[in-house]
Every structure is written in C-alpha cells, then in structure tokens.
Amino acid sequence: MAEMAKVHGVTDLGAFWVLGQPNLNIKIDRAKAARYGLNINEINGVIQAALGGTTATTLLEADRQFGVVVRLAPEYRGNLDTVGNIKVAYLTPAGINAYIPLSELTSISLDTGASYIFRERGQRFVPIKFSVRGRDLASAVAEAQERISRNVKLPTGYRLVWAGEFEWLQQAKERLAIILPITLLLIIVLLYGLFNSWRDSILALLGLPFAMSGGLMALYITGLDFSISAAIGFISLMGVSVMSGNLIINGYYRVAESGMAPLEAMFHAVAEQMRPILMMTLSACIGLLPAAISTGIGSQVQRPLATVIVGGMLIGPIMLLVVVPALQTLFLHEGFGAAPELPAEPPRTAE
Numbered sequence: 049m050a051e052m053a054k055v056h057g058v059t060d061l062g063a064f065w066v067l068g069q070p071n072l073n074i075k076i077d078r079a080k081a082a083r084y085g086l087n088i089n090e091i092n093g094v095i096q097a098a099l100g101g102t103t104a105t106t107l108l109e110a111d112r113q114f115g116v117v118v119r120l121a122p123e124y125r126g127n128l129d130t131v132g133n134i135k136v137a138y139l140t141p142a143g144i145n146a147y148i149p150l151s152e153l154t155s156i157s158l159d160t161g162a163s164y165i166f167r168e169r170g171q172r173f174v175p176i177k178f179s180v181r182g183r184d185l186a187s188a189v190a191e192a193q194e195r196i197s198r199n200v201k202l203p204t205g206y207r208l209v210w211a212g213e214f215e216w217l218q219q220a221k222e223r224l225a226i227i228l229p230i231t232l233l234l235i236i237v238l239l240y241g242l243f244n245s246w247r248d249s250i251l252a253l254l255g256l257p258f259a260m261s262g263g264l265m266a267l268y269i270t271g272l273d274f275s276i277s278a279a280i281g282f283i284s285l286m287g288v289s290v291m292s293g294n295l296i297i298n299g300y301y302r303v304a305e306s307g308m309a310p311l312e313a314m315f316h317a318v319a320e321q322m323r324p325i326l327m328m329t330l331s332a333c334i335g336l337l338p339a340a341i342s343t344g345i346g347s348q349v350q351r352p353l354a355t356v357i358v359g360g361m362l363i364g365p366i367m368l369l370v371v372v373p374a375l376q377t378l379f380l381h382e383g384f385g386a387a388p389e390l391p392a393e394p395p396r397t398a399e
Contacts, residue, residue: 051195052176057183058192064166064175071161072099072131074154081153084138091136091153098134099125132156173209184273189214220276231283235290243297251379252293254372259289259364266359270340272352281356288329288361292368295321296376314377318369325369329361 052061076091096102101119124130132151140146150156166173180188189210196208209215239249263282267274299317308316339347339354 051199052178052192054195055188055192057180057188058178059181060177060179062177064177065163067160067163069161069163071159073157073159074131074150075157076154084148084153086136086138086153091150094134094136095150099131128156128158184275185214185217217276220279224276224279228279228283231286235286239290239294242294247379248297251376252290252297254375255289255293255364255368256286258367258371259285259360262363262367263356263360265363266340266355267352269359270351270355272355275352277349278352278356281353281360284353284357285360285364288332289364289368292321292325292329292365293372295325296368296373300376310377314373318373322369325365329365333358333361 052058074095076088078088081087081091093102097118098120101117103115104118105116107114107116119125120134124134132149134150135147136150136153137145137147166175193210202208236249236253239252240246243249243252260282263278263285267278272278296314296317299321300314303316303320304310304313336354336357339350340358342351342354
C-alpha cells in the first residue's frame, strides 16, 4: 500500500478490515499425547464435546426427531484456565481410567484471527480499495503495477489481481478490439453493395476523419479521458458520418444524370442534402448537449459518450459539407464518375 500511495491520482486508499476476531487456538503436543497412549482423534473428540457440543441422544416427539446436544456449562469453558482444566481420560497400565488436564497435552492461546474471509472463485483474497481522481484509470493502474513489480516481492503462493473497474475496462477493450474492425468491415461491405464500386465506397468514408477529430477535440477541450463510453460515441459517429457521405454521393449521381459538369453537380448535390444532413446531426448534437455538460450522479459514464457525439456532430457536418465535396470532386470527374452525357436529339423537319 505504501507504493500505491505514491501514485499520482490514487485516493481513498485502504484495505478492507479482515482481522479482529478472537480465536481460541489449541495445539496438541503429539509427544505428550503419545506418552499417555492418546492419539489426536481422541483429544479432538474431548475438545469438541466439551466446547462445541456433541449429540448424546435423539429425542422423539410424534413423527419428529431432535438431536440432544450436550457440552460443558459456561463456567467450565469461559476462559483459558477453565479450558485448560478440562479432563481427558486415558487408560493406565493397571487397566483403570485416569484423567489428565488438557493443558498438560496442549498449548492453549487466544489469538486475533480473521473477522471476515473474502472468497472468490474458490480462493481467499484480501481486497484493497482505491479511487482515481484527476487522472485516467488505465495510466494510474499502469504506474501502480510498475511500482509494485519493481519494489514489492510477494511471498510464494501470493499474487496480485487488478479487479473492479480496471478489470471491466480490460474486458471492454478486448471486446472493442473485435467489434470495431467488424463494424468498419460491415460498413464497407454495405457501401459496396449500394454503389457497386470500391471508389465510391471509400469516398463515402471521407467524412470519418473529420467527425473523429471533432470528437477528439471535444474530449481535449473538456479535459475528459478516453474511455469505453467515449469509444461507443465514436462508433455512433462512424454510422452518422457514413450516412451523410452516402447522401452526398447519391445526390451527386442523381443530379449528374442531367448531364451537369462534376463541379456543378456536386454543388447542387451539397445544396440539396445540406438541410437533411444538418437536421440529422444537429438534432442529435443539441439533444445530447445537456448530458455532455452534466455533473450529477452517473455523469462520469454518460459525459464522455455525449461529449464525443456533440463534438463530432458539430464539427463533422461542417467539414463534410465544405471540405469533403471538394475532395470527392477530384475523383468524380467527367468520364470517371459522372453520368455519361446524353446524345443530342436529331433535328426535326417540319412537314
């Protein structure tokens, strides 16, 4: 815990209270027990019967049975001296029973033991709690792990397990490492199925960097750390950004069918799609603004997600309507992306 206290951002450090329960420890001296011809089981049987109780008989009452448990009265087992005076019977060489105090065969002590034993997955553990403030959880735990591995040597059989929110964070990262590539791959496949062209599919993705940069800028300005909640916000931005790019590409081809030049067709397509794109993005941006600036209970979970979406949908559409069409026009030039010009009608002769 001393090394943990040196980590910047770690607060409320402490261990759960696990000691404080008085335990009566009776350790049998095997050599003394063998001298009187006693074995461990016989002595344990006396201790169990005297202190814990043992079933002497069964009481029958109608169709029910009750075990009658007997043990010594409290005045004969209330302190270490009375426990030490408990008589243990043994057989003398003459064949008669004799009795010897328990203190002659054992060492009796009252020690402090565990008041509560924590178990998880069939193993005991001692929990240590801490909070992280003014710093992200991942970097704080990484520094703590480095300090402990360098300065703390654990005894054989002991190990450290970083659980709680950090464990959930690691599990979420592993899931996101699988979900993000699959999501991007599905988006590309769907776009290719829509346009039947790899070029157009990539052009529809040109707005992604601008939307992502808007989310990153919003996190930087608000001083929030990247988290799983923020990662989910970036996934949402991917879908909205691709939808906006899809609208522009479709609008371009619809206008280009009339035979317009690529630059003019793109201008008309952006003018047509500006209103639906801004309505789609700004409605989500304004709707999540209260969550992005909230400070109440639970805001540490919802704020990163809302901040990323607000920043991405505030900056992304502007760049999508200004910069992305210019980039798309470079590739959608006449004869390479625009619809072919229709042949002129033959002249009509008057009859």
